[in-house]
Amino acid sequence: MEKLNYILKRILQMIPVFLIALILVFALVHLLPGDTALAVLGAKAKPEVIAAYRAKMGLDKPLIVQFWYYVKSLLRLDLGTSTQYNMPVLDLLLSRFQVTALLTLMATFFTVLIGLPLGYLAGAKKDRAADQGIRALALLGLSLPTFWVGLMLMLIFGVRLRWFSISGWGKTWQDHFRGLILPAVTQALFAASVIIRNVRNNVVDVRSADYVDYARSKGLPPGRIASMHILRNAMIPTVTLLSIRIISMLGGTVVVENIYSLQGMGALLVGAVEHRDYAVVQGTVLVFILLVLFINLVTDIIYSILDPRITLD
Amino acid sequence: MENILEVRNLKMYYCGRRETVRAVDDVSFSVRAGETFGIVGESGCGKSTVCRTLVQMQPAPGKILGGQVIYRGKDLTSLSEKEVRAYRGTEIGMIFQNPMTSLNPVMKIRDQIFESLKGRGLTKKEMLDQAVSLLRLVDIPDPEKRVSEYVHQFSGGMRQRAMIAITLAARPKLLIADEPTTALDVTIQNQIISLIARLKKELGMSVIVITHDLGVVNEMCSRVAVMYAGRIVETAATRELFDSPAHPYTKGLIASLPRGDGSGDSLKPIPGAPPSLAGEFPGCAFADRCPHATDRCRTERPELRPAGPEHFAACHLTGGNA
Amino acid sequence: MSDHNAAVTRPARRKSLFIPRSISLTCGLIVLAIVVVVALFPGIFTHYDPTLTDPMSMLKAPSAAHWFGTDNYGRDIFARVIYGTRIDILIGVGCVIVPFIFGSLMGLFAGYYGGKVDAVIMRILDVFMAFPFLVMVIAIVAILGSGIRNMLIAMWVVGWKEYARLVRSEVLVARQSEYVQAAKTMGYSELRVILRHIMPNVISSAIIYGASDIVMCMGTAASLSYLGIGVKPPTPEWGAIINEGKAFIQTAWWITVIPGAVLAFVGWGFSMLGDGLSDLLRADGQ
Numbered sequence: 028m029e030k031l032n033y034i035l036k037r038i039l040q041m042i043p044v045f046l047i048a049l050i051l052v053f054a055l056v057h058l059l060p061g062d063t064a065l066a067v068l069g070a071k072a073k074p075e076v077i078a079a080y081r082a083k084m085g086l087d088k089p090l091i092v093q094f095w096y097y098v099k100s101l102l103r104l105d106l107g108t109s110t111q112y113n114m115p116v117l118d119l120l121l122s123r124f125q126v127t128a129l130l131t132l133m134a135t136f137f138t139v140l141i142g143l144p145l146g147y148l149a150g151a152k153k154d155r156a157a158d159q160g161i162r163a164l165a166l167l168g169l170s171l172p173t174f175w176v177g178l179m180l181m182l183i184f185g186v187r188l189r190w191f192s193i194s195g196w197g198k199t200w201q202d203h204f205r206g207l208i209l210p211a212v213t214q215a216l217f218a219a220s221v222i223i224r225n226v227r228n229n230v231v232d233v234r235s236a237d238y239v240d241y242a243r244s245k246g247l248p249p250g251r252i253a254s255m256h257i258l259r260n261a262m263i264p265t266v267t268l269l270s271i272r273i274i275s276m277l278g279g280t281v282v283v284e285n286i287y288s289l290q291g292m293g294a295l296l297v298g299a300v301e302h303r304d305y306a307v308v309q310g311t312v313l314v315f316i317l318l319v320l321f322i323n324l325v326t327d328i329i330y331s332i333l334d335p336r337i338t339l340d
Numbered sequence: 341m342e343n344i345l346e347v348r349n350l351k352m353y354y355c356g357r358r359e360t361v362r363a364v365d366d367v368s369f370s371v372r373a374g375e376t377f378g379i380v381g382e383s384g385c386g387k388s389t390v391c392r393t394l395v396q397m398q399p400a401p402g403k404i405l406g407g408q409v410i411y412r413g414k415d416l417t418s419l420s421e422k423e424v425r426a427y428r429g430t431e432i433g434m435i436f437q438n439p440m441t442s443l444n445p446v447m448k449i450r451d452q453i454f455e456s457l458k459g460r461g462l463t464k465k466e467m468l469d470q471a472v473s474l475l476r477l478v479d480i481p482d483p484e485k486r487v488s489e490y491v492h493q494f495s496g497g498m499r500q501r502a503m504i505a506i507t508l509a510a511r512p513k514l515l516i517a518d519e520p521t522t523a524l525d526v527t528i529q530n531q532i533i534s535l536i537a538r539l540k541k542e543l544g545m546s547v548i549v550i551t552h553d554l555g556v557v558n559e560m561c562s563r564v565a566v567m568y569a570g571r572i573v574e575t576a577a578t579r580e581l582f583d584s585p586a587h588p589y590t591k592g593l594i595a596s597l598p599r600g601d602g603s604g605d606s607l608k609p610i611p612g613a614p615p616s617l618a619g620e621f622p623g624c625a626f627a628d629r630c631p632h633a634t635d636r637c638r639t640e641r642p643e644l645r646p647a648g649p650e651h652f653a654a655c656h657l658t659g660g661n662a
Numbered sequence: 663m664s665d666h667n668a669a670v671t672r673p674a675r676r677k678s679l680f681i682p683r684s685i686s687l688t689c690g691l692i693v694l695a696i697v698v699v700v701a702l703f704p705g706i707f708t709h710y711d712p713t714l715t716d717p718m719s720m721l722k723a724p725s726a727a728h729w730f731g732t733d734n735y736g737r738d739i740f741a742r743v744i745y746g747t748r749i750d751i752l753i754g755v756g757c758v759i760v761p762f763i764f765g766s767l768m769g770l771f772a773g774y775y776g777g778k779v780d781a782v783i784m785r786i787l788d789v790f791m792a793f794p795f796l797v798m799v800i801a802i803v804a805i806l807g808s809g810i811r812n813m814l815i816a817m818w819v820v821g822w823k824e825y826a827r828l829v830r831s832e833v834l835v836a837r838q839s840e841y842v843q844a845a846k847t848m849g850y851s852e853l854r855v856i857l858r859h860i861m862p863n864v865i866s867s868a869i870i871y872g873a874s875d876i877v878m879c880m881g882t883a884a885s886l887s888y889l890g891i892g893v894k895p896p897t898p899e900w901g902a903i904i905n906e907g908k909a910f911i912q913t914a915w916w917i918t919v920i921p922g923a924v925l926a927f928v929g930w931g932f933s934m935l936g937d938g939l940s941d942l943l944r945a946d947g948q
Binding site for chain 2: 335
């Protein structure tokens with residue numbers, strides 16, 4: 028019950044943030060130089076289309092009214108029409124969402140898979156060879172530019188060795204999976220390096236905690252001490268950091284989808300910017316914001332489960 | 341009475357690359373079944389380290405370089421890490437100074453008790469019943485509710501009681517209490533002291549109390565060892581030690597106790613600070629702070645010698661003339 | 663507990679920590695020195711013109727004449743990388759310096775004044791946190807149009823929030839400390855207390871973050887150029903070079919591989935610098 032209250036409270040706290048973000052997304056189009064209708068619909072648009080758009084969005088009315096019109100159309104799930112694809116932005120987004128969501132999920136999976144064990148190992152073997160090696164690798168991981176890593180992985184494992192498909196999304200689930208491995212690893216390398224360094228330092232701190240000493244004095248087996256007493260406590264600060272990395276990887280889809288020719292929201296956004304397809308830019312950014320808020324909410328919930336000391340404030 | 345524990349010439353050094361720190365140097369003492377034995381000394385003298393070393397829990401890079409720890413006829417120093425683990429908790433249980441930091445903050449008290457109960461083939465229900473009755477045993481009110489709480493929800497004294505309950509869950513025969521009252525308010529200190537005394541009697545345990553507080557020794561212990569700079573400098577029955585201390589350091593400790601007689605001038609601190617434990621020092625470690633030190637004290641190390649009935653002191657000046 | 667730790671850990675620790683610290687710092691400073699010299703005097707490292715096309719030597723593999731090979735216009739990659747150093751470093755530093763100052767000030771005010779000031783700044787931060795970094799940069803570029811200047815502005819708008827958060831949390835700690843309380847009791851003006859007494863003590867974590875932020879900004883700028891919305895060809899920027907080489911990745915790997923490796927090397931140097939600074943400043947601060 029207390030948990031539920033906590034979650035509801037977090038959701039309420041997100042509403043003003045979302046509203047302000049919404050104003051910024053709205054401003055995105057209205058800050059454009061020149062005639063908004065022309066900018067959104069393109070110079071080739073027919074006069075009657077432009078007139079209809081002006082009337083629908085209330086472009087002759089004050090900004091506050093225009094914002095209200097915008098919100099109303101959003102509530103009707105009307106995100107406008109793409110000039111580039113000539114189809115409703117909502118349909119476009121729905122068709123692209125899956126790729127980006129799966130890519131980010133997989134990248135998160137790889138991040139945890141690489142980051143947690145290596146970070147733990149480095150922390151447990153503090154200052155020994157394993158620690159030095161893992162830290163050097165993590166530092167390298169932080170230094171490699173992600174888009175270049177993507178190109179290199181594609182060159183090595185896709186083009187030369189032909190282990191993975193680089194032809195994109197494919198048709199079947201197996202195709203999807205194979206097509207996403209390299210981009211997901213590309214994304215995960217940087218994030219995993221951040222996680223490794225964080226987990227390592229937390230493990231070093233926690234290992235010298237009194238409660239680990241006490242757990243040893245109870246005669247517990249090493250595996251139990253490592254999992255329930257060390258890792259369980261060391262993970263708590265990592266959760267917040269991981270959510271920041273996931274959000275960052277969500278943004279990274281903009282680059283990675285481009286490299287691997289994946290038709291996701293990131294590639295859609297870049298294409299829309301290039302073609303000045305502003306309805307699509309607006310819609311994509313809006314979905315990204317919703318995803319971020321969702322990730323933050325899930326993080327808060329996980330955090331409150333992992334750390335019983337967390338209070339409602 | 342038989343000895344439950346006999347420590348003979350135990351040496352545990354920290355072997356760093358640059359220097360060797362003699363944290364536990366040639367320490368011998370014994371604990372009789374059913375008694376409460378005190379180890380007293382200033383912080384840094386090695387009293388906690390001795391007790392951790394008993395079950396091979398000395399902090400890295402510490403190594404046991406000699407001596408024996410005979411627990412009920414078995415030398416614990418000869419055991420592997422895996423073998424000695426069977427003795428931790430179930431034979432020799434510990435409670436630590438600061439219950440707030442010594443209990444896992446993210447595990448319910450219940451689950452921390454369960455850890456000590458595992459391997460006894462109990463059902464979940466039986467384990468829960470055990471946990472509740474353990475909390476009741478240590479006088480925690482409303483145990484059915486508190487057993488599902490976390491340590492941060494407990495007050496200072498209750499935390500220490502909870503830690504005692506967790507340790508007792510494994511039914512140790514020897515309880516090592518490392519500064520059990522130091523982190524607590526004065527009023528609660530006495531409650532914990534009498535709780536440990538009561539539990540010792542009820543459960544038939546032996547207890548080692550590690551403390552810097554001679555008052556705690558006086559209240560709890562039948563016999564006591566005084567440690568200084570990694571060595572035991574005096575050991576005797578508690579009454580005997582207070583009535584006729586033989587080592588100048590013990591005398592200093594007793595003199596620095598505030599007395600109840602109201603005479604303001606009786607509180608005398610020992611001048612100076614303990615020496616570094618790194619490297620060799622040939623003579624008596626206390627020589628630099630000792631008002632009676634002679635040249636012999638600085639060059640020749642004194643061994644423990646009889647200074648009364650069951651009373652030993654490591655001082656050149658005792659044994660006849662002191 | 664403290665009893666056994668106090669006597670023991672110190673001698674063993676000093677040794678193991680000190681050496682890696684100076685190694686990170688040394689490596690970082692060496693890379694920094696190389697980069698600065700190359701950025702200031704590119705002419706002494708190569709006699710090729712980075713923008714001069716040569717139809718006779720197109721897509722040539724690395725050789726004695728062209729160390730890093732040539733691109734599809736016959737331009738010398740080594741010269742392009744050397745001359746690109748200045749642009750990439752300027753972008754990296756330029757992306758960091760403005761957010762560093764603005765964000766630190768915001769964090770300082772939020773942490774020092776608390777109350778409404780803090781609430782307002784924190785809500786603004788919350789909004790900015792709701793956008794993934796690259797998405798927001800690209801959205802801003804969408805409004806302003808592409809090019810170096812607009813890319814810089816976009817990165818400024820997005821980049822300050824981390825500094826504000828870092829400095830704010832440090833100020834919250836410092837505000838309670840004795841030296842600040844003492845300075846207040848002495849009757850110093852608020853600005854003086856902030857700038858002279860709080861600022862120097864809280865800024866080190868922002869500096870450490872700044873060092874690693876330069877790496878990230880160079881990476882981000884390069885990826886924007888790679889996407890074609892940052893630096894435009896034929897300017898020799900590393901990301902732009904990689905972008906141009908992408909089409910030839912199967913036949914002329916050197917156009918994409920080598921500039922990226924250089925970018926990674928410089929990034930590694932700055933990361934080492936950040937780590938070294940972190941050990942140094944944290945150790946001195948305590």
